[in-house]
Amino acid sequence: AQTVTQSQPEMSVQEAETVTLSCTYDTSESDYYLFWYKQPPSRQMILVIRQEAYKQQNATENRFSVNFQKAAKSFSLKISDSQLGDAAMYFCAYRARGGNTPLVFGKGTRLSVIA
Amino acid sequence: SAVISQKPSRDICQRGTSLTIQCQVDSQVTMMFWYRQQPGQSLTLIATANQGSEATYESGFVIDKFPISRPNLTFSTLTVSNMSPEDSSIYLCSAAQSTEAFFGQGTRLTVV
Numbered sequence: 001a002q003t004v005t006q007s008q009p010e011m012s013v014q015e016a017e018t019v020t021l022s023c024t025y026d027t028s029e030s031d032y033y034l035f036w037y038k039q040p041p042s043r044q045m046i047l048v049i050r051q052e053a054y055k056q057q058n059a060t061e062n063r064f065s066v067n068f069q070k071a072a073k074s075f076s077l078k079i080s081d082s083q084l085g086d087a088a089m090y091f092c093a094y095r096a097r098g099g100n101t102p103l104v105f106g107k108g109t110r111l112s113v114i115a
Numbered sequence: 116s117a118v119i120s121q122k123p124s125r126d127i128c129q130r131g132t133s134l135t136i137q138c139q140v141d142s143q144v145t146m147m148f149w150y151r152q153q154p155g156q157s158l159t160l161i162a163t164a165n166q167g168s169e170a171t172y173e174s175g176f177v178i179d180k181f182p183i184s185r186p187n188l189t190f191s192t193l194t195v196s197n198m199s200p201e202d203s204s205i206y207l208c209s210a211a212q213s214t215e216a217f218f219g220q221g222t223r224l225t226v227v
Contacts, residue, residue, distance in 0.1 A: 006199035024185075033214055035216070042220075043205055043207075043220060043221035043223065044218070044220055044221065045207065045218040045221075047216075050215065055160065058186045059122065086164065091157060091158070093216075095211070095216065100144075100145045100211045101146075101211065102146075102148045102160050102163060102210070102211070102216075103148075103158075103216050104160075105158045106157060107156070107157045108156075108157050112213070
């Protein structure tokens with residue numbers, strides 16, 4: 001079974017600084033998707049960034065980028081120029097490719113942004 | 116992208132009663148998923164709902180406690196039956212479409 005591990009229950013960052021959230025996963029599949037979701041107090045799950053495992057290039061979305069290391073099964077999220085609105089729970093998630101499969105989530109990292 | 120409307124957004128229920136949560140998707144999706152998020156925890160998959168067949172439940176979740184309906188490709192319900200305070204959680208529905216997964220807004224359930 002696939003597992004996702006987030007080893008940082010809480011992180012904090014100064015406004016305008018950069019922070020990296022860690023995620024590792026375990027799978028025997030060679031093709032899959034990886035995601036970072038943000039969950040603010042509103043409970044809504046917001047997709048931050050997506051990486052397809054067969055793509056070697058790291059995904060980037062504005063201030064958000066990932067460091068995808070397939071051999072190491074590592075998928076970290078870097079948030080640059082942190083803003084107060086970035087404060088939330090961040091979940092790393094895995095989804096197998098092929099068919100309609102559910103997401104497997106890590107335990108989450110609570111990010112605080114200090115003004 | 117798909118938009119999922121989930122309701123109710125929150126409810127406070129008496130123990131021993133049941134609550135049905137509804138999710139409406141604005142496009143047809145093959146699979147829908149129901150998750151539970153206990154306070155301060157991650158999302159745990161309850162079951163997968165496929166139209167036209169019985170839902171598939173994960174270990175630790177049973178149909179008698181969490182019956183699911185999936186009458187068509189755009190709608191699903193989850194019922195939390197015979198509730199106890201331990202059922203107080205956020206419940207989220209989700210649908211997969213192509214490479215993405217979409218979520219409803221979540222239902223915050225408090226059982227007193």
